[in-house]
Amino acid sequence: MQLHEYLIPLKNGTWRQGIILQNGDCFGDVAPLPGFSQETFEEAKAETHHVIKTGAIPKLPSVQFAVACADIALPNRLEVSVAALNREGEGFNAVKLKLGELCLEDAIALVKQTGAKEIRLDFNQKWPLEKLLRFADHFSPEHFAYLEEPTKEFADLFAFAKLTGMPIAVDESIPTTPYWEIPTLKAVVAKPTILGKIPYVPPNTELIFSSAYESGVGLLHIARLAREHNPHRAHGLDSYSQLLQDVIDPRPVIEKGILLWNGPLRLLI
Numbered sequence: 644m645q646l647h648e649y650l651i652p653l654k655n656g657t658w659r660q661g662i663i664l665q666n667g668d669c670f671g672d673v674a675p676l677p678g679f680s681q682e683t684f685e686e687a688k689a690e691t692h693h694v695i696k697t698g699a700i701p702k703l704p705s706v707q708f709a710v711a712c713a714d715i716a717l718p719n720r721l722e723v724s725v726a727a728l729n730r731e732g733e734g735f736n737a738v739k740l741k742l743g744e745l746c747l748e749d750a751i752a753l754v755k756q757t758g759a760k761e762i763r764l765d766f767n768q769k770w771p772l773e774k775l776l777r778f779a780d781h782f783s784p785e786h787f788a789y790l791e792e793p794t795k796e797f798a799d800l801f802a803f804a805k806l807t808g809m810p811i812a813v814d815e816s817i818p819t820t821p822y823w824e825i826p827t828l829k830a831v832v833a834k835p836t837i838l839g840k841i842p843y844v845p846p847n848t849e850l851i852f853s854s855a856y857e858s859g860v861g862l863l864h865i866a867r868l869a870r871e872h873n874p875h876r877a878h879g880l881d882s883y884s885q886l887l888q889d890v891i892d893p894r895p896v897i898e899k900g901i902l903l904w905n906g907p908l909r910l911l912i
Contacts, residue, residue, distance in 0.1 A: 646692070647912045654887060662687075668716060669713050670713060671708070672708075673691050675687045690706050691706050707839035708838075717864070720905050728741075729741055731758065742754075742764055744769070765814075772802060792814050800816070804826050812851070828845065828848055835864070841872070852868055852879065852880070858889055862895060863895060891909065
């Protein structure tokens with residue numbers, strides 16, 4: 644197996660670092676996300692070399708996901724519905740708004756001016772319960788597809804769901820909480836690069852896949868999983884639009900609410 648290290652510029656001026664595993668015509672992407680992954684890039688890099696050299700079973704999530712992908716050939720065509728991230732555009736039926744850094748008044752105004760058919764909110768666990776309850780006073784549960792990770796403490800999350808009836812989605816809470824006990828749980832948002840695997844999805848709960856600024860290799864494997872597990876819903880793959888460059892040709896294209904890719908994949912590094 645060959646290893647190809649990369650550094651990709653993002654539109655916000657930062658860089659995305661990772662390693663492509665090449666196993667013949669199969670590829671995986673080791674790309675821990677700073678601030679979200681439990682492991683650093685250097686830790687993932689060291690384990691990747693150890694796994695390739697010894698055949699050991701990977702323990703770090705980003706390496707687990709990449710190694711698993713490096714044994715699976717991508718299809719020659721992928722078409723997956725995508726939710727727009729912090730933007731509205733032609734063809735996007737679903738939009739995800741990041742509200743974590745906004746004040747209450749700005750968040751309410753932003754949601755009220757959003758005209759998408761389906762609205763998903765992501766708070767990244769940054770709002771206190773009191774602020775969330777004041778926000779909920781302005782809307783009904785039917786207004787949203789779900790509110791993702793509205794607050795950090797699981798007790799507050801549980802209380803918010805019970806008091807308001809708002810539909811809830813989990814992401815950061817997945818590894819450490821009994822999220823399946825949330826009374827209004829609507830969706831489990833899985834980031835394979837962060838988790839290393841597909842988490843438990845309770846009955847009557849949706850599985851939504853989300854990218855984490857991976858290269859096209861990681862993105863395409865997440866799109867493949869989305870098509871396999873929940874092909875009729877929009878998935879959180881729009882972070883890819885923030886990459887100024889990629890390590891593959893042809894690049895996936897996200898337009899009018901659809902991620903479209905026609906292979907085969909050619910690696911540029």
